[in-house]
Amino acid sequence: MRFTELALPDACLVELDRHEDERGFFARAFCEREFAQHGLPTRFPQCNLSRNLRRGTLRGMHHQAAPHQEAKLVRCVAGAIHDMIVDLRPSSPTCLRWVGVDLTARAGAALYVPPGFAHGFLTLEDATDVFYQMGEFHVPEAARGFRWNDPALSITWPFEPVLMSERDRGYPDFDVSRFDG
Secondary structure, eight states: OEEEEOSSTTOEEEEOOOEEETTEEEOOSOOHHHHHHTTOOOOOOEEEEEEEOSTTBEEEEEEEOTTOOOOEEEEEEESEEEEEEEEOOTTSTTTTOEEEEEEETTTOOEEEEOTTEEEEEEESSSSEEEEEEESSOOOGGGEEEOOTTOTTTTOOOSSOOSBOOHHHHHOOOOOGGGOOO
């Protein structure tokens, strides 16, 4: 695996080191030793699968309030997504900054999302599946979110979403005065 740091501290892209032949390829997607060497979690007590039928489906922007912040290792296992993260850590020099990366099943890379970040994605293809390894158990009462196109954050998406849940559509703009990390 290759670990590439992103513009937000502690976030990184985890790329596969492929061994290819006429059958296709083999690659290690997770190694406890390598993750530990890069200061990343090695325990993922919960895994989630998101199936998205249509191109233009948006999920996000989601995060967990303190003390229930959760790390995520996000991998697109079918189709393609534009994955977006926002640093919500009050003590971070990049607090409220964002980074977006494309994840595709073809490439197989994963995005490591540190605890204290918001996360969301937009599907770039029909029939897209996203697999999450979660660093903590989800706590529903700690679930938070904000509007995907909040003008205060100026997140740049590749195009307008065509489908999202009522919950995601109804999130308010990010309110710094109510920010609870």
